[in-house]
Amino acid sequence: MRRIGRAHFALLGVPATINALAMLVVSFNSTFRTGSGYTWLLPLAVALACLAVAAACAIRRGRDLGWASLSTAGIFVVCLFFVPLVLVILALLVFLPPRPSAAQFGPPPHPLGPGALLLALVLAGAPWIFALVAKLI
Numbered sequence: 001m002r003r004i005g006r007a008h009f010a011l012l013g014v015p016a017t018i019n020a021l022a023m024l025v026v027s028f029n030s031t032f033r034t035g036s037g038y039t040w041l042l043p044l045a046v047a048l049a050c051l052a053v054a055a056a057c058a059i060r061r062g063r064d065l066g067w068a069s070l071s072t073a074g075i076f077v078v079c080l081f082f083v084p085l086v087l088v089i090l091a092l093l094v095f096l097p098p099r100p101s102a103a104q105f106g107p108p109p110h111p112l113g114p115g116a117l118l119l120a121l122v123l124a125g126a127p128w129i130f131a132l133v134a135k136l137i
Contacts, residue, residue, distance in 0.1 A: 003064035003098075004057065005109035010094050011120035013057030016050045017090060019127045021083065023047035026131050046130045051080075053123065058093060064109060066099035 004012075027043035055076055062072030079085040098109075 002060060002107075003109045004060040005064060005098070005111075006061075006094055006096075007112055008109060008116065009057055009061040011112070011116055012123060013054055013061060014090055014094065015120065015124040016054035016057060017086060019124065020047045020050035020054055021080075021086065023050060023127050023131065042133065043131055046127045050127055058089075061093045064098045065093075065096055 023043045024047045027040045027047060030040040030043060055073060058076045059069050059072050062075075063069065075089060079089045
C-alpha cells in the first residue's frame with residue numbers, strides 16, 4: 001500500500017469519514033420513520049463504502065507518519081465509536097508532518113494530480129445523491 005500525504009488525506013479521507021458518519025445518522029433516522037420499509041439499507045451501504053474509503057486513507061496516511069497499519073486501523077475504528085475523538089484523529093492525520101522513519105513503508109507520496117480535486121468533489125457529493133434517492137423511494 002502506498003503512502004499518502006496530508007493534502008491527499010484532507011481531500012479524500014476527511015470527507016469520506018464525515019460522509020460515513022452522516023450517512024449512519026441518515027440510516028438511523030430512516031429506521032424510525034413510519035412505513036419506511038427498507039429505505040435505511042441504501043444509506044447504510046453508502047456509509048459502509050465511505051468507511052472503507054476513509055479507513056484505507058487513514059491507514060495509508062498512518063504509514064506516512066511511520067505508524068503500523070494495524071495500530072492505525074485500530075485507532076481509527078475505536079475513534080469511530082466516540083465521535084469527538086474522530087475529529088481529534090482526523091486533525092492528527094491532517095496536520096502531523098511525515099516521519100523520516102516512514103521510508104520503510106515505501107517511497108514518499110506522489111504530489112496531487114489534477115484529477116484529485118475532481119475525485120474529491122465526486123466522493124464528497126455522491127453519498128448525498130444516494131441519500132436523496134433513498135428519501136424518494
